[in-house]
Amino acid sequence: MSFAQRMIETSPAPPSIDRDVLVECIRACFDCAQACTACADSCLAEPNIAELVRCIRLNLDCADLCAATGRIVSRQTALEAQVVRSALQACATACRVCGDECDMHARRGMQHCAVCAEACRRCQRACDALLTQVAA
Amino acid sequence: MSFAQRMIETSPAPPSIDRDVLVECIRACFDCAQACTACADSCLAEPNIAELVRCIRLNLDCADLCAATGRIVSRQTALEAQVVRSALQACATACRVCGDECDMHARRGMQHCAVCAEACRRCQRACDALLTQVAA
Amino acid sequence: MSFAQRMIETSPAPPSIDRDVLVECIRACFDCAQACTACADSCLAEPNIAELVRCIRLNLDCADLCAATGRIVSRQTALEAQVVRSALQACATACRVCGDECDMHARRGMQHCAVCAEACRRCQRACDALLTQVAA
Amino acid sequence: MSFAQRMIETSPAPPSIDRDVLVECIRACFDCAQACTACADSCLAEPNIAELVRCIRLNLDCADLCAATGRIVSRQTALEAQVVRSALQACATACRVCGDECDMHARRGMQHCAVCAEACRRCQRACDALLTQVAA
Secondary structure, eight states, X not given: OOHHHHHHHTOSSOOSSOHHHHHHHHHXXXXXXXXXXXXXXXXXXXXXXXXXXXXXXXXXXXXXXXXXXXXXXXXXXTOOHHHHHHHHHHHHHHHHHHHHHHHHHHHTTOHHHHHHHHHHHHHHHHHHHHHXXXXX | OOHHHHHHHTOSSOOSSOHHHHHHHHHHHHHHHHHHHHHHHHHHTSTTGGGGHXXXXXXXXXXXXXXXXXXXXXXXXXXXXXXXXXXXXXXXXXXXXXXXXXXXXXXXXXXXXXXXXXXXXXXXXXXXHHHTTSOO | OOHHHHHHHTOSSOOSSXXXXXXHHHHHHHHHHHHHHHHXXXXXXXXXXXXGHHHHHXXXXXXXXXHHHHHHXXXXXXOOHHHHHHHHHHHHHXXXXXXXXXXXXXXXXXXXXXXXXXXXXXXXXXXXXXXXXXXX | OOHHXXXXXXXXXXXXXXXXXXXXXXXXXXXXXXHHHHHXXXXXXXXXXXXXXXXXXXXXXXXXXXXXXXXXXXXXXXXXXXXXXXXXXXXXXXXXXXXXXXXXHHHTTOHHHHHHHHHHHHHHHHHHHHXXXXXX
């Protein structure tokens, strides 16, 4: 069982939403923040770095939004739906745009971009799934 | 001149948007991230902490979104309007909700909440102003 | 295979250090940042919140240092040992102090503190292990 | 009066340390986090980006440690000297190494690196000054 799942199981502020959807979103946000941070770093080490500037920039933005959103969805106490929803929407948008960019570089052989694109797609789906659970 | 302004003035990727609006948004995001972090801490030290739980939670969420958004609007290279806009919208939402909560406690005499509410209002306005400059 | 491991495997700046030790440290930092964020939130929802103020404060500090250190050890390009070492030392210190506090509350029945203490212990060990690999 | 100063003045957990030294450290950490984030972005837009890879990497590490340390020194409640000291030491180290790198590029005409080096020097001094106030 992941730490995220165990922290949800032991929370005194039990979420009113589906726990599996919540845990998956928490994990996807933290994993994507890590993958985007590492992808920006890998792009920096590539010989064709000049072609990867947009990828690095989107990686950095996506890492920041995933990190913030991962923290926000880790909190169950006094949950404010408007704030959680706007964070999830921003995170899903960043994951979509960054995932598209990484996919393009992955098709040209950048393996780290392929892994990062996968992390972005999973996180986008997880945010979208959680959005259906947090009432507007 | 603030560091934020000097960093914009020396950027090789000059923003196409109004620099004063941009600099004010950068500064407001970083100031609000700091104020919300400090307000959560001050609430923790209050004797009536149990009444301040929602305030602490909103402070923490707002600090996280302001920190992420402050970083994102500090970047001018390969700017992607969709990502910047969704971050600004999430930040403005968090500032509005957190500012409302802090205002309520400020009216009951919490001075740190009064200062934090001011930082939230300024940041909300600054995000809204920058949103009018970043094309949809 | 975790995303952290796959990102290391595909990095064009291969680490000179033991990959298993590195991957474990990256994962432990991100897991501990999440657990500490969730533990602070769970403490906020406890009826005896006034007794948990020190725990919340240490959770927040530990989450911030784990998040920063997790990003830093995710980067392999142009690695500067002094910076990585000082981050690992700060993170290990925060994990030790926060783990001690959480352990104390765990012995009094706080289950979320028990899970968080485990995340802190693992992260402290992982930072200490990586410190032996990054030359002073 | 800055928001940081006003938040300290209204804190119910008054610091036992010199307030001017504390406020300067809080402000220097947040300003340096912003400057390093913007400097990494400016480096990304330079035609000689390949020569700036080490600068970008150090900017990113320094931004992360300044952001974490800025939050930690913003908290006055249940302050734990060991944690605060290790964060300040890590932040000062990152600022010194990043400041040295930026200085080198500033001498070659990179104006954003000159501004960032100044922010790093100020933050290093501010962390060192606060370290003399927080008992070991």
